[in-house]
Amino acid sequence: MAHSPELAPELRGPRVLLTPLTAEHRTRLREIHREPEVRRWWQxxxxxxxxxxxxxxTRYTVxxxxxxxxxxxxxxxxDPEYRRAGLDLFLSAAAQGRGLGTEVVRVLCAHLIDDHHHHRLVIDPTVSNTAxxxxxxxVGFRDVGVMREYAMRHDGSWDDGLLMDLLAREFVR
Incomplete structure (x- = not known):
């Protein structure tokens, strides 16, 4: 089942709302993206x-x-032989450490599994991003393996990435 980013629904958790990204969100998202705590992991x-x-x-503002x-x-x-969905996110420094990231991941995983019928999800954080x-x-993601020199840092050096996946039957709601 193909997805249409333009028709993305709002997704709700107990404390978070994922709403399709709009031009009105641009300035604040760029500010958050530039915070040292975010920029450390994102280019x-x-x-x-x-x-x-x-x-x-499909892009959401949280x-x-x-x-x-x-x-x-x-x-x-x-490709039906390799069908999967991948996800990623960042939160402002002020929103970190409050369980909101876990909630965002749960909400997004539930949507991908329940509404889009994905049986496997992937994510690839930097190995040193322990949080x-x-x-x-x-949420149930498991380590698959380390991808060596996977992502270039701001200074031109490389970080290893951790490939993680989640099978729908292992999802911790």
Whole structure:
């Protein structure tokens, strides 16, 4: 089943709302993206981020208590022999450490499994991002393996990435 990023539904958790990204969210998301705590794990945004089209990627603004606190996205591999969805997210420094990341991941995983019928989800944090890895493990993601020199740092050196996956039957709701 193909997905249409333009028709993405709002997704709700107990404390978070994932709403399709709009131009009104741009400034705040760029501010969050540049925070040292976020930039440590994400490359600096391109000048046209988040306005640049990303085919086959569904992008959300994350809100808590009506305030923009982060960004989440997912994409699908359409080849039926390798069908899966991948996801990623970041939260502002002020929103970290409160369980909101785990909630965002749960909400997004439930949507991908229940509404899009994905049997396997993947995510690929930097090996040293222990907070993110702990968050993903709480939801049921398991380590698959280390991808050596996977992501380039801001200084041109490389970080290893941890490939993690979640089978629908292992999802911890």
């Amino acid at each position: 600096m945004p391109d000048d046209d981020w988040p306005d640049a089209a990303e085919p086959n990627t 809100l808590a208590d009506g305030v923009i606190v982060g960004y989440a996205q997912w994409y699908a591999e359409p 993110a890895i702990g968050c993903y493990r709480k």
